[in-house]
Amino acid sequence: MHPKHFQLASRLLAEIEVFAEIDVSAVGISSSWLDGMRNRGIPFTPEYWSATQGPSRKMQLVRAARDMERQGLLRRLTEPHRDRTTYVIPSITLLRQAIEKLSVQADIDAICLGLRKTHWGAELAVQLEQWAAIVPQVAIRPEEVVPHSHPESKASMNDHCPN
Known part of the structure; x- marks a missing residue:
């Protein structure tokens, strides 16, 4: 990935994780961000x-969204009669x-919970x-952690790893 x-x-994943933490069913909680997230896509x-990084970083993100749409990695929703992106919907890829x-x-x-709380996700x-159920999860047990200051520990760790 570029x-x-x-x-x-x-940043899109972070927005989904934040949305997962919000109780959208609570009475009186409403905002354009919440409504957009629930109904249209990620604002x-x-x-x-x-x-904190300036306008050039903003334009990099704008260009990245357009490029990713061309590659089929996300869908952009734009303002009427303009090419200004208002929401994006990521692809599963x-x-x-x-x-x-x-x-x-x-x-x-959290990402799955956030997606389930939306109409689009x-x-x-x-x-x-x-x-996630079929992808092998990498679990590191404390005894497998190799201290950086002891390179000889790598050999002993490899002795414990099954082939």
Whole structure:
């Protein structure tokens, strides 16, 4: 995955994880972000995601979204009569690639929960759960952690690994 695509993909996953934590059924909770997330897609807010990095980073995210749409990795929803992206919907391929690249930093359960809470992401959640069930999860036991200061420990760790 191209680094600029990964920057955008990781932000999209973060938005889904945040949405998973919100009780959308609570009375009185409403906002354009919540409504958009639930009904249209992930609100496309490159100015927010790049606030500390300046306008060039914002444009990188905008260009990345257009490029990713051309590649079939996401769908952009735009303003009427303009090419300004307002929402994006990631493909299952993009979700999988971003989760694999983020490794343990991505909370698959939260991502699936966030997707299930939307009208546009419920089927993606099903596909992601099926994928997660068959993808081997890498579990590291404490005894397998190799201290960086002891390179000779690698040989002893390999002795314990089955072929």
